[in-house]
Amino acid sequence: MPTLSDAEVLQGLEHAVASDAAIRAANHGWCRATDGNLLTSTKRWQGHTDGTASLPLIGGCTLRFEPPSPAETDLYPGDWHHATFVLDDNGARIEVATPADLLAHLTGQTSLLATGLDDSDPYGELEFDADVGGGA
Numbered sequence: 276m277p278t279l280s281d282a283e284v285l286q287g288l289e290h291a292v293a294s295d296a297a298i299r300a301a302n303h304g305w306c307r308a309t310d311g312n313l314l315t316s317t318k319r320w321q322g323h324t325d326g327t328a329s330l331p332l333i334g335g336c337t338l339r340f341e342p343p344s345p346a347e348t349d350l351y352p353g354d355w356h357h358a359t360f361v362l363d364d365n366g367a368r369i370e371v372a373t374p375a376d377l378l379a380h381l382t383g384q385t386s387l388l389a390t391g392l393d394d395s396d397p398y399g400e401l402e403f404d405a406d407v408g409g410g411a
Contacts, residue, residue: 289324297322300330300340303360314338314374333381335365 279287297320313319313330320328320340328340341359362369362380371377378384 292324292326293322293328295322296320296326296328296340296342299342300328303340329363332362336381337363338371338377339363 298317300320300322301315301317320330322328326342330338330340332338339361341361343359360371360377362371362377364380369380371380
């Protein structure tokens with residue numbers, strides 16, 4: 276087998292790290308979806324040599340996969356759930372916990388679970404006695 280130059284070794288490692296990052300981002304436990312899904316397609320994710328990956332979305336927004344730091348890896352060995360997905364909205368970084376959070380941000384909704392009901396608290400003006408239910 277021919278010996279590789281230092282540059283060839285580094286280039287090969289950079290390619291391996293970037294490919295690994297794209298695969299980890301697509302297969303991360305963050306999104307349990309069917310094959311061919313936008314978030315789980317390894318072809319859509321672009322891996323980077325720092326171990327991160329990015330997925331271009333709409334309007335200049337990019338979803339970024341950031342693997343856990345070495346300290347987090349030691350704290351949670353083998354647990355991919357501590358990687359972070361960050362939406363880069365034209366320079367503003369917003370951590371997103373679920374695909375629903377991502378969709379809510381991209382569509383301008385504050386929450387997909389919004390009920391549309393009056394936001395006032397019907398119990399907000401009531402005063403509660405601290406001794407109620409305490410027994411005598």
